[in-house]
Amino acid sequence: MNCYECRSGGRTTAAIAVCSRCHVGMCPEHLRIEAELVHEPRGMGQVTQGPEARRALCEVCARAES
Template identity: 45%
Template sequence: MNCYECHSRRHTTTAVAVCHVCGVALCGQHMHLDTQEVHRQAGLGKTTGDLPARTVMCSACRQAEDSVWPESAAEQQRVT
């Protein structure tokens, strides 16, 4: 499978990941790696996991998510 972003720019690059929001294939240059807390319903107990989950997003979905969440919250979750 090839990267959608590269394909739209008339390049052929092998994809290494898939956007967890829209499902588009991405190469290492076009993927954005973020983290997110894992939640579950637990009555009065702990509802978040100890370790964050890894998520991959394309630039379009990342921009859409950043437009909804305040910059400070998005930056706290971002993996560099």
């Protein structure tokens, strides 16, 4: 699989991750790693557990969430 952003720019670069939101392949240059709290339903409520999980995002999805 190749990086979607690089391919759009006319380059071919191997992807090392997939965006957890839009599922495009990303190279190290276009990869953004974000922290995400893990929420788990328990009983009548919800529990947030630590430590935070990793989430891989492309630049477009990372900008959209901020």
